[in-house]
Amino acid sequence: MIRTRDLTKHFRVGRETVEAVRGIDIDVAAGELVALLGPNGAGKSTTLRMLTTLLEPTSGTAVVAGRDVRAEPAEVRRRIGFVGQGHGAGEDQRAGEELYTQGLLYGLDRATAGARTAELLDMLELSGAADREVTKLSGGQRRRLDIAMGLIHRPPLLFLDEPSTGLDPHSRANLWDHIARLRAEFGTTIVLTTHYLDEADEAAERVLVIDHGRVIADGTADELKGGVSGDLVTFTVADAEAAAAGAAIAEKLPTAREVEVVPGRETGVRLRIERGDAVLPELLRSLDGSGIALTTVRVQRPTLDDVFLTLTGRSLREENP
């Protein structure tokens, strides 16, 4: 559905050149749901704008829905839907009319535009809001209307640029339910950008991690997390002395790494270890055998933030508080 090779975009800003996208290779198969994850300024939107023909690449190639973005941009546009960061819907129209007009703009006849408008309003739970002016919709309804607008011509491929930014957690969850239903119904391939870690983790089947204009990791969330060696095990003890003794015991576990004493009110020990859940009983036995009493113990699987941290030395959370 998408194939890019060495896709590059440079911007001239005064005398400077901003290398927004530096040679990206992306392959997306039909039916996939792929998230581009990265910090602000990583190049996600620029990539999306090239794939949707809104921006001409500086170099490299991109074939989207079977057509080259440079040679046949109009053909690409007919085959894709794009929901940008801003609102696509007009201000003074009613939601239903807006969607219907969009259908006509795409060249649908009146009957088809009407039928699809009704179908999409129903699917996105907007039927009750069809006669409301676009400005009077809630944030979540408006976002769903934007998505409906991107789908009215039934494109096999839909691009969503930060679809859930600005929505409250309930509306975000609701939006994802709707996206899942759309895929089940139409089999639409979806490529989206996000800087929400949990969203990429839970919703996407595949995550492309982008940083400084490059794809630095590509895989399912589980595969990416599997590349971060080890779970994080943290246990707290009564005092610094017990922590030092506990750390010495933890060091002896075969795959333990980065063992460190965490000082503070809750003195404890933190370490990375393969299969943290499986080695926990052994660790607990050893600590108990040495008379070290634990107050708490916790095993955390790696997160996508750990993936980003491992790859870049930076946390995505720091950049997207």
Ligand SMILES: Nc1ncnc2c1ncn2[C@@H]1O[C@H](COP(=O)(O)OP(=O)(O)OP(=O)(O)O)[C@@H](O)[C@H]1O
């Ligand atoms: N039209 C432009 N002119 C100059 N520089 C630009 C332009 N568009 C983007 N950039 C720069 O290119 C880089 C990548 O920006 P881009 O918007 O693609 O990042 P992003 O990953 O989508 O971030 P965000 O999450 O903030 O949207 C940034 O350094 C940005 O300042």
